[in-house]
Amino acid sequence: MTTQEEGRAPLLTVEHLTMRFGGLTAVDDVSFSAFRDEITAVIGPNGAGKTTVFNCLTGFYKPSAGNLIIHGSGEALRLDRLQGFRIARRARVARTFQNVRLFGGMTVLENLIVAQHNALMAASGFSIAGLFGLPHYRAAERAAIERARYWLDKLGLTERADTLAGELPYGAQRRLEIARALCTGPVLLCLDEPAAGLNPRESSVLNDLLLAIRAEERIGILLIEHDMSVVMGISDHVIVLDYGRKIADGTPAEVRANPGVIAAYLGEDDVAIGADAGEVILTPAQAGVQWQPGGPPDPGFPLPRE
Numbered sequence: 001m002t003t004q005e006e007g008r009a010p011l012l013t014v015e016h017l018t019m020r021f022g023g024l025t026a027v028d029d030v031s032f033s034a035f036r037d038e039i040t041a042v043i044g045p046n047g048a049g050k051t052t053v054f055n056c057l058t059g060f061y062k063p064s065a066g067n068l069i070i071h072g073s074g075e076a077l078r079l080d081r082l083q084g085f086r087i088a089r090r091a092r093v094a095r096t097f098q099n100v101r102l103f104g105g106m107t108v109l110e111n112l113i114v115a116q117h118n119a120l121m122a123a124s125g126f127s128i129a130g131l132f133g134l135p136h137y138r139a140a141e142r143a144a145i146e147r148a149r150y151w152l153d154k155l156g157l158t159e160r161a162d163t164l165a166g167e168l169p170y171g172a173q174r175r176l177e178i179a180r181a182l183c184t185g186p187v188l189l190c191l192d193e194p195a196a197g198l199n200p201r202e203s204s205v206l207n208d209l210l211l212a213i214r215a216e217e218r219i220g221i222l223l224i225e226h227d228m229s230v231v232m233g234i235s236d237h238v239i240v241l242d243y244g245r246k247i248a249d250g251t252p253a254e255v256r257a258n259p260g261v262i263a264a265y266l267g268e269d270d271v272a273i274g275a276d277a278g279e280v281i282l283t284p285a286q287a288g289v290q291w292q293p294g295g296p297p298d299p300g301f302p303l304p305r306e
Ligand SMILES: Nc1ncnc2c1ncn2[C@@H]1O[C@H](COP(=O)(O)OP(=O)(O)OP(=O)(O)O)[C@@H](O)[C@H]1O
Pocket: 021, 024, 026, 044, 045, 046, 047, 048, 049, 050, 051, 052, 053, 098, 300, 301, 302, 303, 304, 305
């Protein structure tokens, strides 16, 4: 437990998480906590295991070992024991992907309604009669549209509601992914490199959005991010992974000054020391970002190998 965490009840507790793929240990005995009303950044070089942590949290992978506990809705739930499809609804953990995954042939609004499929199906009583007749279902449908409108407005997408998702500019697609995750009413929102491929203006809009969500929604945000200005600017708490292991955990200032992070994660030769001794200034390339003008970065989300 870090000094920052003493005496506070966590929203998420990750205990000794390990994920192995054959002979490769992608995540190696990692423990950390995340809190409500906070942005917790997970950083580390390419291949450090960041997305794999998210895949374990959201049920895409079953961890090889460890406990993942969410304390969101009054009860403690073990994410590692829930089936993947129950994690969004029951545990209220939602995510976005490193590479945008939207229904490109559906409108922006439709994407947000589909995201609420679980709630709508439950209201239908899982029957055709329910779908067509029950007032219950119609009320749920109205609520789903209301929620969609709320998040469209918050994320500046209202004017695009009827645009096909596939025709949106890239920055708007990334915001739509976040809106889609928020429509499911999460207590924990996991964002996998939401700023990747954004220009500086879009990236700054995104920062403001994340800060507003943190201030207004009473949820926790787990953020994988390569851009150090974003990490240092908006995170309350930073976890650093390297080769699957956690090498630092603390406030942005603590992590930035951590010699282990400077040496192991950043690579001593690559680091420029800023005006304040110990301050790290990174170019995107040094931070491990492969910048590709005009488009999203390389796929970094390998599918499970059966
Ligand atoms: N399904 C899988 N099968 C085999 N190896 C995998 C699988 N998923 C991830 N890995 C490996 O686990 C390691 C961690 O990958 P992960 O995608 O979690 O890294 P990351 O920190 O998200 O990196 P990046 O910054 O590039 O997105 C990598 O070596 C990756 O190749």
